Amino acid sequence: MKIIKNLLFLGLLLIVSSCTTQQTLYNWGGYQDASYQYMKNNTEKDMEKLLARYQYLVENQKGGRKVVPPGIFADYGFLLVKHGKVEEGLKLMEMEVALYPESAVFVGRIIKSIKDQ
Numbered sequence: 001m002k003i004i005k006n007l008l009f010l011g012l013l014l015i016v017s018s019c020t021t022q023q024t025l026y027n028w029g030g031y032q033d034a035s036y037q038y039m040k041n042n043t044e045k046d047m048e049k050l051l052a053r054y055q056y057l058v059e060n061q062k063g064g065r066k067v068v069p070p071g072i073f074a075d076y077g078f079l080l081v082k083h084g085k086v087e088e089g090l091k092l093m094e095m096e097v098a099l100y101p102e103s104a105v106f107v108g109r110i111i112k113s114i115k116d117q
Helices: 002-019 031-041 044-057 073-080 086-099 102-116
Strands: none
Touching: 031 044, 044 086, 073 086, 073 102, 086 102
8 A cells, every 4th residue: 555655656746747847839038018018008119129029039039949939920020011111021921921831821811911002
């Protein structure tokens, strides 16, 4: 009986310790807060902070996959298009589709509507 309890305890200990060593797939690096502040206040200062956060995420990916999280290229690109940097924004949206092909239907429509203007 004591051996069974010890084995169960050891098994539980292994399960719990293995869960804490996993790295997340993506590093969102403060994106949520910067995005929230921009949406809430919609000021030039908050937009600059959000653009800086996007740039940081693109250049410094530390997540397990070492790639930009889903939606970041598209969101960053759309914000750039809204602020007059159409070529750069479209390029980022196309990178989103290349990295995450499942976004092609949605992001592809946005790209098409921008190019048709």
